Amino acid sequence: MAASSSIKLLAPLRGVTIRCFRHVFAGPIREYGFTGAITPFIPAMPGVDPAKDRELREFEPNLTVQFIGKDPAALATCLKRIKELGYRTADLNAGCPFPMVRNKGRGSGLLKTPAVLEAMIATGCEVMGPGNFSVKTRLGVERPGELLELMPIFNRYPLRFLTVHPRTAKAMYAGECDMAAYAQVAAAAEVPLILNGPGGQMIGRPFIRSLAARADIQELLGAYIAASEAELFGERPVLGRLKELVSYWQDNPCWAKRWPLAKLARTLAEFRLACR
Numbered sequence: 371m372a373a374s375s376s377i378k379l380l381a382p383l384r385g386v387t388i389r390c391f392r393h394v395f396a397g398p399i400r401e402y403g404f405t406g407a408i409t410p411f412i413p414a415m416p417g418v419d420p421a422k423d424r425e426l427r428e429f430e431p432n433l434t435v436q437f438i439g440k441d442p443a444a445l446a447t448c449l450k451r452i453k454e455l456g457y458r459t460a461d462l463n464a465g466c467p468f469p470m471v472r473n474k475g476r477g478s479g480l481l482k483t484p485a486v487l488e489a490m491i492a493t494g495c496e497v498m499g500p501g502n503f504s505v506k507t508r509l510g511v512e513r514p515g516e517l518l519e520l521m522p523i524f525n526r527y528p529l530r531f532l533t534v535h536p537r538t539a540k541a542m543y544a545g546e547c548d549m550a551a552y553a554q555v556a557a558a559a560e561v562p563l564i565l566n567g568p569g570g571q572m573i574g575r576p577f578i579r580s581l582a583a584r585a586d587i588q589e590l591l592g593a594y595i596a597a598s599e600a601e602l603f604g605e606r607p608v609l610g611r612l613k614e615l616v617s618y619w620q621d622n623p624c625w626a627k628r629w630p631l632a633k634l635a636r637t638l639a640e641f642r643l644a645c646r
Contacts, residue, residue, distance in 0.1 A: 371556075371559050371560060371561060371562050371563055372556070372562065372563060373531045373562035373563060373564045373571060375571075376405065377405055377406075377531075377564065377571050378402075378403050378404050378405050378571055378572075378573070379404060379405065379406050379407060379408055379434075379564070379571060379572045379573070380392070380399060380404045380406070380407035380408065380572075380573070380574065380577065381408060381566060381572045381573055381574030381575075382407075382408040382409055382410045382411060382436050382461075382463075382506075382574070383410065383574045383575070383578065384410040384411065385410070385610075385611065385614045386410075386574075386578060386614055386615055386618070387407065387409075387410060387574065387578075388409075388410060388424070388425065388611075389409075389424060389425050389426075389427065389428070389430070390594070390597050390598060390601055390611075391594065391615070392407060392430070392433075393597065394590060394593045394594045394597050395581070395590060395594070398581060398584065398590070402573075402577055402580075404573075404577075405432065406432040406433065406434060407430075407432065407433055407434070408433075408434045408436050408461055408506070408572070409425045409426075409433060409434070409435050409436050410425065410436065411436045411437060411438040411463045411466070412425060412426075412435065412436065412437055412438070412448070413437070413438060413439060414437040414438065414439030414441065414444045414445040414447075414448045415439055415441065415444050416441065416443075416444050416447075418444070418448065419451060420435065420437075420448050420451050420452055420455075421451055421452075421454075421455055424601070426452065426455060426457075429455060429456050429457075433457065434457075434459040434460060434461050434504070435452050435457050435459075435460050435461070436460070436461040436462070436463050436506070437449075437460065437461070437462060437463065438462075438463040438466060438471070438476050438477055439476055439490075440474075440475045440476050440479075440480065440483070440486050440490070442486075442489045442490055442492075442493040443493075445462075445490055445493050445494065445497075446493050446496075446497050449493075449494065449497040449498055450497060453497075453498070458498070458502055459498065459502050459503070459504070459530060460494060460498050460502070460503055460504075461503070461504045461505065461506055461533075462480075462490055462491065462494055462503070462504070462505045462506070463476075463477055463506055464477065464478065464480040464481065464487060464490075464505050464506065464507040465477060465478050465506050465507040465508045465533075465535055465539070466478055466539075467508065467537075467538075467539035467540070467541075467542050467543075472511065472539055477539075478507070478508050478511050478539035479511070480507075481507065481508070481510060481511050481516055481517065481520060481539075482511060484520060484523060487520070487523060488523045488526075491503075491505060491523065491524070491527050491529070492527065495527045495528055495529065500528035501528055501529075501530050502530055503527075503529060503530060504529055504530040504531045504532065504533065505524065505529060505532050505533070506532075506533040506535075506566065506572075507532065507533070507534060507535070508534065508535045508536075508537060508538055508539050509534065509535075509536055509537060509538050509548055509551050509552065509555070510538045510539070511538060511539045511540060512538060512539075512540055513538060514538055514548045514551035515551065515554075516538075517534065517551075517555055518551070518554050518555050518558060521555065521558040521559060524559070524561055525558075525559070525560040525561060527561070528561075529561045529562070530562070531561065531562040531563065531564045532559065532561050532562070532563050532564070533563075533564040533565075533566050533572050534552060534555060534563065534564070534565060534566060535566040535567060536548050536549055536551065536552040536565065536566075536567065547567060552565065575618065578615070578618045579618050579619065579621070579622070581618075581619070582618070582619035582622035582624060582625050583622060583624070588645075588646075591612075591616075591645060594612070594615070595608070595612060595638065595641075595642070598611050598612065599638070605637060605638050608638060609635065609636075609637075609638065609641060612632075612641060613632065613633060613635075613641075616628075616629060616632050616645065617629065617633070628644055628645055628646075631643075631644035632644040632645055
């Protein structure tokens with residue numbers, strides 16, 4: 371089942387599509403046609419208060435809060451807390467491919483524990499209400515047929531949508547997307563389905579890369595540096611944040627020579643000089 375064609379979401383890229391970025395790059399985000407955004411994941415663990423997370427310090431309309439975890443009770447507590455903050459939609463990260471995450475049963479690791487996955491989905495739908503909870507996942511961990519085998523679980527619940535990155539977790543971000551396997555999932559889906567990636571309704575990396583060619587990118591980058599300096603303590607974390615963003619631009623002809631210098635910058639002064 372295809373999701374509404376009017377939906378176009380900014381994908382959660384940890385360290386990149388963060389609150390500070392969404393504020394500074396609000397103009398390009400609107401111009402690209404995004405109707406909303408998903409936050410980079412927030413841990414759903416006992417004792418964690420999402421209200422204290424930097425992502426949620428200021429309420430943003432059309433923002434969906436994404437959580438990662440494997441504890442349904444902790445997820446329920448977090449979801450109730452964000453509802454108190456005014457948020458009406460939430461998302462479960464069942465797709466993070468990094469081994470340090472999936473080996474702990476979180477992210478794409480949930481695909482290996484169907485009972486836990488179902489308990490998380492059931493909790494999300496119960497607390498947020500029908501049509502207000504979504505899941506982001508992959509075709510599988512080792513093989514692309516894993517998600518297809520799990521579709522009866524997803525189909526049992528009133529999800530807002532299911533977002534699928536058409537690669538396995540082990541493939542990470544390498545190789546071609548497996549659109550044939552995605553088509554099989556789409557045929558089996560009784561819930562709205564969203565494709566994550568180029569040509570899909572949830573887009574992250576293609577949008578970030580497109581920023582490199584903007585005529586006003588120097589102005590925007592300057593504003594992002596200033597906003598990051600105001601938010602973070604010390605040059606080191608600011609540089610880490612900036613390099614994470616600019617690394618996506620290294621294939622752009624205008625940035626092919628800038629990126630190697632920016633990557634090696636040890637101070638903000640050196641970074642600014644490299645990016646001129």
